[in-house]
Amino acid sequence: MLSKSKFIGGWQCEKRAYLTANDPKLATPPDAATRARFAAGTRFGELARTSWPNGILISSPAFRHDDAVHKTKKLLKDPNIEVIFEAGFTALDTRVRADVMIRKSGCDTWDLVEVKSSTSPKLVHDMDLAIQRVVLEASGVNIESTKLMLIDTTYVRSNGGLDLAELFKIIDRTAEVSILMPDISPLVDRLHEVVDSGTEPTVPIGPHCAEPYGCDFFAYCTSDRPENWVMYVPGFGLSRVQKLEATGVVATDQISSDEHLNELQKRAIESSKSGDIWISEDISTTIANIAFPLRFIDFEAASPVVPLYASTRPYERIPFQWSCHTLHDDGRLEHAEYLAEGDDDPRVEFTETLLSEIEGPGSVLVYSPYEATTLKMIGERFEDLQTLVDPVFSRFVDLMGLVKSNYYHRDLKGSFSIKDVLPVMVPGFDYSDLAIQEGETAASRFVDLVEGRVEAGDTGQLRSNLLAYCERDTEAMVKIWQHLELLAQKIQA
Ligand code: SF4
Known part of the structure; x- marks a missing residue:
């Protein structure tokens, strides 16, 4: 039996379909960030459904698919039912759940709507609609149109709150889906053949391992490298x-x-x-040219699909937290930090507190262009801050760039991300003792805080966890810097 997700996975790669059906334990388990993304997706679907107050939800879980199919049949027969959410169907040995079905007024024909938190249509969305349409039609349902419900990035949240009619846009994909329809049944047959073959297909790794979705079997497929x-x-x-x-x-x-x-x-x-470490001959000169005090800064930001604050758009970047370690030339190390309360748009306060902390002489070290692009966005958005933000950029030093042009160790495995550089340069110093260990989780937990999904009694602990994570990032930067300094001294000696 195929499901919609197995079908899409199989369209991406036949081996993926086989493994999902026969050896799902070989998949890498979802990490905290992926789990947070799933939860956000579920909430997004729930929000989309509120656009149709008269809709009936079939809440049977995926493992009770037959129950969903049974309930769907009853609702389809009832002419008073105008909108169904999560309708269940089984045909062609394939199970699907339809996000939204809308009855055409007074008849037995339906519009099929798939909800996606994307801003524009993609081929994978059309494939998603196409497999649904094939299964629904094979189940005897008349479909007039296939549509996508997407996010309208031109929407700006007003002081009055969310306007779902403006946040979402529905676009007709009937023509695009029709073009795909003839290929669907043969692909369903082929995937059944693959899944039931008893033999794992041989598929080389390639761009299909990452597109349209990152494959959970990548570690398994490359374990012999x-x-x-x-x-x-x-x-x-x-x-x-x-x-x-x-x-x-x-x-x-x-x-x-x-x-x-x-x-x-x-x-x-x-x-x-x-197996040798490569160190640039210029490392000492490069390091010596960077002016003290050194301000190591790191930001956390959220880009929520549903705008959190008035005057913000879907996916607009909202920095909510910074950490700054200041290293003086006499070795003194100081730490300062900011974490927004979350009640109001924090961008002005975020920027003003940061600028006040890093004002004066010395360099501002960042690890990636993210901090600079975030401040540039703030400068463009808030005219009053532009003149304050602009002079800071001339003091910026990209620590990742410094590592990249002065150091290589084969254990980096081609990556210069801070999470990969740290264990190589500073073994034993990591994030494993922290409740929050990466930025995507930090962002989703902050959104939880703002949207009221954190119990009052847990707020203090969550804020401590967020602060600890961001502080660890800048502490890690200091350690990487100190390691570069050590290497520079060795080269000089
Ligand atoms: S990692 Fe690549 S080759 Fe392996 S199953 Fe996934 S998509 Fe297919």
Whole structure:
């Protein structure tokens, strides 16, 4: 039996369909951020449903699909029912649940609406509608149109609260879905064949492992790759790796001298072969040119699909927290931090408190362009802050850029993200003791706080967890800096 998600997974990759059906335990379990995304998706669906106050929800869980089908049949027969949510159908040995079905007035024909938190239609959305339409029609339901309910990014929340009619936009995809329809039944048959074959299909990894959705079986499918896998060369994406592996090049020592490589890639390959750490000859000069005191800053921000505050748009970035460690040239280390209460748009207070903390001489160290783009967005949005924010950029130093151009260790496996650099440069210093261990979870927990999903008694603990996470980020930056300083001293000695 296929489900809609297995069908979409199988359209992406036949091996994925096989593994999902036969060996789901081989999938990497969802992490905290993925679980938070699922929960946000469920809430989003619930919000969308409130656009049809007369809708009837079939609440049977996925594992009671037959119950959903039974209830759906009854509702379809009742001419008084105008809108059904989560209607269940089984046909062609495939189960689907339809987000929204809207009866055409006075007849037995329906519009099918799929709810997505995207801002524009994608092929995968049309495939989603197409498999539903095929199964619904095979179940005897007349479908007049297939539509997507998406997010309208031009919507601006007013002081009066949310206006769902403005937040959502419904676009007709009947023509696009019709084009896909002839391919659906043959694909359903093919996927049944694959899933029931008893043999795991051989599929090379490639861009399909990440598009349209990241595949949970990636760790399983690549578990036999060597320590010096070509995927660990910085900038080698899945497409390039697929091409190399197709010619038998799996390890970096198999890469031909004709392969076009930039300097970073050459040194990564060299380091992966020799096991030696690469350190730039210029590291001492580079480090010496960075002016003290050093302000290590990090932001946390949320980009909620449903705007939290008046005058904000869907997915608009709302920075709500910063941490700053200041390292003086005599070795003194100070820490300051800010975490919004959440009741009001925090962007002005966020920026003013930050600027006050980092004002004066010295460098402002960031780890990625994220902090600069966030401040630029604030400057553009709040005219009064623009002149205050602009001068700060000349003091910015990208710590990740410093690492990238001065250091390589094969254990980085091609990644310069702070979570990958830290265990290599500072073994034992990590995030494992924290309740919140990455930014996406921090953002979703802040949104929970603002939207009232945190019990009053738990608010203090959550705020402490958020503060601890952001503080760890800037503490990690200090440790990375100190490691670079140590390397610079060694080079000089
Ligand atoms: S990781 Fe790639 S090859 Fe493996 S099952 Fe997923 S999509 Fe298919």
